[in-house]
Amino acid sequence: MADLLSTHVAIIGTGHAGVECAWALRAAGFEGDIMLLGAEPHPPYERPPLSKGLLTGTTSADRIALRAGDTYEKQGIRYSADDPVASIDTAARLIHTQAGRRIAYQHCVLATGASARGIAGLAGDHVHAVRGLDDAHRLRDAIRPGHRLLIVGAGYLGLEAACSARKLGAEVCVLEQQRGVMAGKVSAPTAERMETLHRHAGIDIRHGVAVTGWQRTPDAWRASLACGGVVDGQQVLVSIGAVADTRLAEAAGLECRDGIVVDEQCRASAPGIYAIGDCASAYRAELQRHARVESVQNALMQARTAAAVIAGKRPPAAKPLTFWSEQHGRRLQMAGLVHPALPCDDHVHATAKGWLVERYQQGRLAALEAVDSPVEFIKGVPRIGTPPVHV
Numbered sequence: 001m002a003d004l005l006s007t008h009v010a011i012i013g014t015g016h017a018g019v020e021c022a023w024a025l026r027a028a029g030f031e032g033d034i035m036l037l038g039a040e041p042h043p044p045y046e047r048p049p050l051s052k053g054l055l056t057g058t059t060s061a062d063r064i065a066l067r068a069g070d071t072y073e074k075q076g077i078r079y080s081a082d083d084p085v086a087s088i089d090t091a092a093r094l095i096h097t098q099a100g101r102r103i104a105y106q107h108c109v110l111a112t113g114a115s116a117r118g119i120a121g122l123a124g125d126h127v128h129a130v131r132g133l134d135d136a137h138r139l140r141d142a143i144r145p146g147h148r149l150l151i152v153g154a155g156y157l158g159l160e161a162a163c164s165a166r167k168l169g170a171e172v173c174v175l176e177q178q179r180g181v182m183a184g185k186v187s188a189p190t191a192e193r194m195e196t197l198h199r200h201a202g203i204d205i206r207h208g209v210a211v212t213g214w215q216r217t218p219d220a221w222r223a224s225l226a227c228g229g230v231v232d233g234q235q236v237l238v239s240i241g242a243v244a245d246t247r248l249a250e251a252a253g254l255e256c257r258d259g260i261v262v263d264e265q266c267r268a269s270a271p272g273i274y275a276i277g278d279c280a281s282a283y284r285a286e287l288q289r290h291a292r293v294e295s296v297q298n299a300l301m302q303a304r305t306a307a308a309v310i311a312g313k314r315p316p317a318a319k320p321l322t323f324w325s326e327q328h329g330r331r332l333q334m335a336g337l338v339h340p341a342l343p344c345d346d347h348v349h350a351t352a353k354g355w356l357v358e359r360y361q362q363g364r365l366a367a368l369e370a371v372d373s374p375v376e377f378i379k380g381v382p383r384i385g386t387p388p389v390h391v
């Protein structure tokens, strides 16, 4: 049997959440051992560029590292790659890795992220997702000028990838079953204006379109549409959301419901276990229920909260959630959350270079959207949760 290693804190997953948690522990003065346990072969990297600059070639893998390689050792953080954690025994506080390491811990932070959702029957060489660095490289290598990329899903990632593929000269067709782009994520005014930008760039966006089947032809994938037509593409990108990676947590008996259920201090349902980032489902007062949020800022905030709790410090004050996207050179910033079941009163304001949308629910500012308006955005975020300002 392999030697028994031990650490005060074991962090499983080396994305934004896991790496930030290690750094935040040191920033909080925590002097114990920290182990960061990664499944991927690459040093920890940022995911947002995968659908943006990494696809177009304006950035590269070596420029998206989360931290410089030598800083892990300098911070006294033991980091290992390419050896996924296979199981956690929460009663014995023991981790087993796939390579056979056994690690005893006092605190274990799950930061296992999420995996791209797939479509049954649609797989193989010409079918893509963009979740990890290898996916992005594979998609980039497959995009050809003049060839058509079919993108299923007009969410942020699908639209960002559409922009990138179009820049590389590909024909792009986006199929979306809901009405409008970024449906349920942004206001109708922002969705309509962003859709216009995509159309002007030559992207064929078809929304309100259900795909009823997929067929492999000699040189393309063919999507059959409920309305009767078909559309072909040499490559297909499936971008229909992500599923929380809860396999370890479920096998360990932790409470999971679309994510690992945690309290406001990121504590999961077993002693000494925390969950943070895309894999964690925390209570959201705005929605009056637990929900997962996939955003870098959420991953960083939860990482700092878990680190403070472990280090015996006061967790940082809660802040409105924020997210950003880049489409056709325009920067879309969002803050707050709207309750999907409540009506929204959207106020649109023109700014010097773009626009700002204030989204009110029940007489309070629930969310903000800003396009190319960073100053207005920064000024607006602290107003989230307050009634409208009448000028």
Ligand SMILES: Cc1cc2nc3c(=O)[nH]c(=O)nc-3n(C[C@H](O)[C@H](O)[C@H](O)COP(=O)(O)OP(=O)(O)OC[C@H]3O[C@@H](n4cnc5c(N)ncnc54)[C@H](O)[C@@H]3O)c2cc1C
Pocket (backbone or CB within 6 Å): 012, 013, 014, 015, 016, 017, 018, 037, 038, 039, 040, 046, 047, 048, 049, 050, 051, 083, 084, 085, 086, 111, 112, 113, 114, 130, 131, 132, 157, 245, 248, 276, 277, 278, 279, 293, 294, 295, 296, 297, 299, 322, 323, 324, 325, 326
């Ligand atoms: C293409 C793309 C573009 C995005 N763009 C934006 C954007 O513009 N703005 C924004 O705010 N957010 C964006 N996001 C979302 C943002 O990147 C995520 O919310 C954030 O990266 C979540 O970090 P995380 O650490 O929770 O999870 P992840 O980054 O998914 O990291 C989880 C890690 O855990 C590892 N892991 C899983 N299981 C195990 C195991 N058993 N053992 C060890 N390791 C394991 C995984 O391999 C992975 O490396 C984007 C996401 C993607 C995919």
